[in-house]
Amino acid sequence: MIRLSGMATSLLAAITLAVFLLLYGPLLIPILSSFFTVSHGDVLWNQPSLSAYGALAGNGGILKAVGNTLIVGFSATLLSLAVGTLLAIHYCSGKSAGREAMQFAIYLPFLMPPIITGLALLIFFRETGVPRSLITVIVGHTVFVQALAYRTIVVRLQSLGPSMIEASADLGASAFQTLVHIILPNLRSTLIGAGVLSFALSFDETLITLLVTGTESTLPIRLWAMMRLGFTPDINALVTIVLVLTVLLCVFAVRQLLPEAQSNSE
């Protein structure tokens, strides 16, 4: 930790405030316009209303897109956690060049620009005759977010060490008992945290999705298509709801991943 003088702190705080204005300014626009009418760039402060939220309930197309996004998000998250756990256990159970190569391959979709991951999958699906659908979107998202789930689980497994698992086996536990009573309880908060972050990543994934999706669109793709015409107030309402939910979920995820952060903040 670095200690600062009072003056330096104030100066840095002022700069930080300005940066946050830059970061949060764009977020304010949809939130404001979900509650107030905006006309020719002026906010009509005297007419707050929830009508945008009411209109959202009647917008079938956008709700369908939200539904697709949820399907893709949950599937990609579950797949990422399952595959991530599996590959992480393999990586942690020995040392070999093959394991390093496997890990490198896992990180590739995260390191490469999404356009390359997306194009590679697009070409691969075409060559293997797989039609583009929500399934291909789920594969694309899993390949991408899996790197994050894998990494988080590897870090946790490495910090656990083998002694507890060995003790469990020495005391006569079956593989299943060790898994249920030792591994999963220890991975629990990691899996929850990684799961929420994977879901959040998947929920907003746009660049890969745009390339591998068929006729069905997820929320970001739908929003992208609507942008040329401008957004109706109900979109702002939706964006506000999604923002609030993702923030809550991520505060939760960070607390799961960093238990010490919680105790610090008390």
Added chain:
Amino acid sequence: MLAGSRRAVGDQMIFVGSARHGYGPRLLALISYVLPAVFIIAPLASFLAYSFFRMENGQIVHDLSLGNYRRFFADAIFVPVLWQTCLLCLSVAALATLIGYPVAFLLASLKGRRRHFLLLMVLVPLLMSYIIKIYAIRSILGGNGFLNRFMLWTGVIEQPLTVFVFNLNAVLLTLTVLLIPFAILPIFLALERIPRSLIEASVDLGASSLQTFVRIILPLSLPGVITAATFVFVLAIGDFLTPQMVGGQSGFTFGRIVFSQFGTAFNWPFGAALSAILAIVVISVIALGNRVGQRST
């Protein structure tokens, strides 16, 4: 596949605990190599292969040739656009790290609840819908947007300016705002890792705060700065939607050209070759960043 993975997980634990033989670990190893090979390596390989194919009468011809790469160098458009895009993304990386550094510094100087809160404040914008952010930034930069109104109000300008939207400036500003959080985190982590004893030693030996910063903290945080810049550069150069949405006609970037090969231009092999070149640029930048980062530690 899920059931298989669970089973393998269980067997693996026995493997770690007792016998070093059995079929569980082998199954686990098999899955661990097959899955990445099929879903990551095979797509990347077919993508690379495509870059050597060509189009003929709207059909993809599966013949290997260097034609696409030759076209990239021969045509007068592509190399300059790639160069211009690299410069743009370098500027984005420089701006984002410059803006992010003070925030990371403040973050590193805080503790407990305040640090936790500020960290969350940095992360939250990343969760906000990417499309909505671009849309909002575009409306801020636009002719009737907040930026112009503010400048008219302060009297800096008399007529609304149109230089902020639908050109490369707009792409630069938008990408910077979008990517600042990615710059803050690596710098924060590097600042965190500086041993406090070094800073205390510097102060004890009579260095002023400024000297301590310039001689001790700044050099030791440079690897984080390099990581941050590399990160931002890679994210910026791979983005094709932001330039498309705020760049207009003149804000043409390499990512947009690649993407158009898969849409309007419909030349997948050429698009694959262009993205292979993009991948080479990205890999070189990451490798360069690693080298410079390691040398400065």
